[in-house]
Amino acid sequence: GMQRSWRSLQLLQRRCISGTVDSTTIYALSSAPGKAGVSVVRISGPEAFPAVSALTQHRTLKPRYATLCQLNHPGNGELLDEALILTFPKPASFTGEDVAELHVHGSQAVVTSVLDALGSIDRCQPAGAGDFTRRAFMHGKFDLTQVEGLADLIASETQEQRKQALRHYGGETRSLLQAWRQSLLNIVAHVEAFIDFSEDENIEEDTFQEAVRKVEGLCQTMSEHLSDNRGGERLRNGVRVVLTGNPNVGKSSLLNYLCNQDRAIVSSIAGTTRDVLTVDAELGGYPVVFVDTAGIRFGDAVGLVEQEGVKRAVNEAKEADLRLCVQDAADSSSWCSPATCRCRATNLPTHVIMNKTDLASPSLSSNPKPPTASGLVHAVHSISCTTGAGLPAMTSSLATAVAQLCQTNTQHGPTLARHRHRQHLDASVQALQRALESRDDCVVFAEELRYSLHQLGTITGQVGLEDILDVVFSDFCIGK
Secondary structure, eight states: OHHHHHHHHHHHHHHHHTTOOOOSEEEEEOSOSSSEEEEEEEEESTTHHHHHHHHTTSOOOOTTSOEEEEEEOTTTOOEEEEEEEEEEOTTSSSSSSOEEEEEEEEOHHHHHHHHHHHHTSTTEEEOOTTHHHHHHHHTTSOOHHHHHHHHHHHHOOSHHHHHHHHHHHTTHHHHHHHHHHHHHHHHHHHHHHHHHHTTSTTSOTTHHHHHHHHHHHHHHHHHHHHOSTTHHHHHHHOEEEEEEOSTTSSHHHHHHHHHTSOOSOOOSSTTOOOSOEEEEEEETTEEEEEEEOOOOOOSTTOOHHHHHHHHHHHHHHHHOSEEEEEEETTOGGGSOOTTTOTTOOTTOOEEEEEEOTTTSOHHHHHSOOOOOOTTSEEEEEEOOTTTOTTHHHHHHHHHHHHHHHHOOSOOSSOOOOSHHHHHHHHHHHHHHHHHHHTTTSHHHHHHHHHHHHHHHHHHHTOOOSHHHHHHHHHHOOTTO
């Protein structure tokens, strides 16, 4: 499926290059639906300006200037609204086509009537999801990483997510991948020339050795980028923080405090959280997904529903990035020891949280030493959800831990925000490694480089043989 969609993408891009892009004109409400002061209707395509002309009784509009016009239905002349109109002649527009924007009053009745009027015009049709951005991609305004950056920017909820999305949308990833792709293209072109013309006196002897050296360097750089400990993906999807601990130690109260909302069931009956609850929240500008696991109880008292919850809890703990192990300071039997802690996932950084310190004996609460598996415990916090003691200190410590999980080892350069990018980049690096292993056979070497190039191109949406040919012809005057 993936291969096929890429092939159709290539064909589409090639069609665009030869100038036969969609001849239809699309229109849609670009601002959020519902009541507002202003709503923006966007139109793109060859009929955009004729359509506006039909709605404004052929007013002449100065490009890129806002003009106040009455909008009338082109069919029956009925007055629809008074609007500000902007026109952006191609190619300097969002999509690369003629684009018009109608800033109308944000009432649903007005918007509907304007969209209906546009629908009555020939060759104008409602846009599907992402159509404007797709046309921008087709006209070379963005590559795929920028398209995804735009989607992430629109979806961003925390400040750090916004910053990462803007870096992608601004083309930071695109520039980096372009640079890698360009070096690889040059290497491939030289290797192909070496294979085809090595008998010829025009090709220097060490062309191939030079290519191998360059591939080694590129392989190194790209591998470093992959070992970024997945910070970019966490920042996009949220850091998963799992709360574990025995029933009724206060996991739900803690969760409610961290999310400032009564989300979990808070009651004093053991085992009331029967399921895995996930709550999206924000800590210090970073997105967090809190996963509250069912209070883990074992033995005869456990009902079937609860057993299912327990099974899920153990799985969630394995998937998480950070674990909060909540314990009841007043009840040492609730303490998590390596023997009883069934949900201890391997190598998960853990913060132990001693709750209910207001109920514990003074000696205990001042000096909690829970018998926890050592090594993984990054911090122990004494708190009370009832009195609020210790909560601010715990929160800032967690915020720091979350921020670190979203950092990447590569201090500079763009992050990998999507699983798709990581997969293709990984495949590309592996191909380079295989190429280096088979350096004695220059034909296999070239084949692996081409595969690596294809994987890189797949990230940005540029895949094609013409590129290699272009370099061949510009670098070598074959047949002089």
